[in-house]
Amino acid sequence: MVSIFVFKMSNDITLRSVNVSRYILPLREGGSLPALAEADDGFKYVLKFRGAGHGTKMLISELLGGKIASVLGLNIPELVFAHLDEDFGRTEGDEEIQDLLKGSKGLNLGLHYLSGALAYDPKTEIDPLLASIIVWFDAFTTNIDRTHNNSNLLWWHQELWIIDNGASFYFHHSWKDFDKNALNPFPFIKDHILLSQASKLDEADEIAHNILNDNILREIVDLIPDDWVKWDHISESPDEVRKIYFNFLTKRLSNSAIFLNSAKDARG
Structure with a gap:
């Protein structure tokens, strides 16, 4: 199916x-x-x-x-x-x-909580556009944890659901070289559980660019509560931290060809 x-x-x-x-x-x-x-x-x-x-x-x-x-x-x-x-x-x-x-x-x-949800079976075929958007999304957010070892995908009410994005944005653990990290080609995409089915990556990229923009990304970043970004190891204020995340996302979006080509190369 x-x-x-x-x-x-x-x-x-x-x-x-x-x-x-x-x-x-x-x-x-x-x-x-x-x-x-x-x-x-x-x-x-x-x-x-x-x-x-x-x-x-x-x-x-x-x-x-x-x-x-x-x-x-x-x-x-x-x-x-x-x-x-x-x-x-x-x-x-x-x-x-x-x-x-x-x-x-x-x-x-x-x-x-998705009661009764089942783990995604990698043998299950899904719409190639859906697979492509998920692969694009994980490359965009640098999520290293949607692999055959741990798919973080559930099957619920006959639809595929995404869970657990906690391994995304791993640049923030080092908290440096923000511009360099925004241009990361994300070679880890080669291990993505849906990469083999993601045959419409160009369409996924076009869809993402038609949806995501500065206003939406700023709204999302502004959701980060102040007390989630009061870390002992940094000098930036909460507003400055949110600005770093915003700049990371906007720079990464405008340079999506970098990680898009990396995913295409991994497929090839």
Whole structure:
């Protein structure tokens, strides 16, 4: 069966805010120890914690990647800002989880839980335009983690869904050479799980350029909360940090031929 791509771009850049009311269970297959939790709106979410290994930089990757995917018309679970109270998790028996929850008080990020979703089977054929847009998107955001070892793709309600963009924007871990990193040809694209099906990369590039622009990218970057970018190792203000992300995205978009050709070469 071939999944047919139905384009449905979202113009809604905003995020709802919820309060986490119940910790259900850890999802230990994730390196950052995400968890399934319930919020005060009655829905379940996969929570990504600010107290995990890469801290708020991983949350920023999820936020920026998720919103860019959404405006490109890709299926991604709803993102929400998820607030953890200071007392949350004190009764948790597992010391590792308790430490994680204590270190994550404040604003975290949640993805709507797709109950009953199945892991994507790489033998499943999908629409080549959909595969191409996902490959383009991951090259644009420098996501190194959508491979055969870990696809971060789910099959839900007969559609392909993207999850886990936390390995995107890895330039921010070194926090230097911003212009150079924006022009990264992204050779890791050779390992992408959908590359072999991405036969319409030029069309994907054209679609992305018709959708993404400075205004949309600025709106997305402006979603980054101030307290997610108050890092000890930098001197920039939150506004200056957001400007670095914005400049990275706009420069990368205007030079998309660099990573587009890298993906084409990898296919060839």
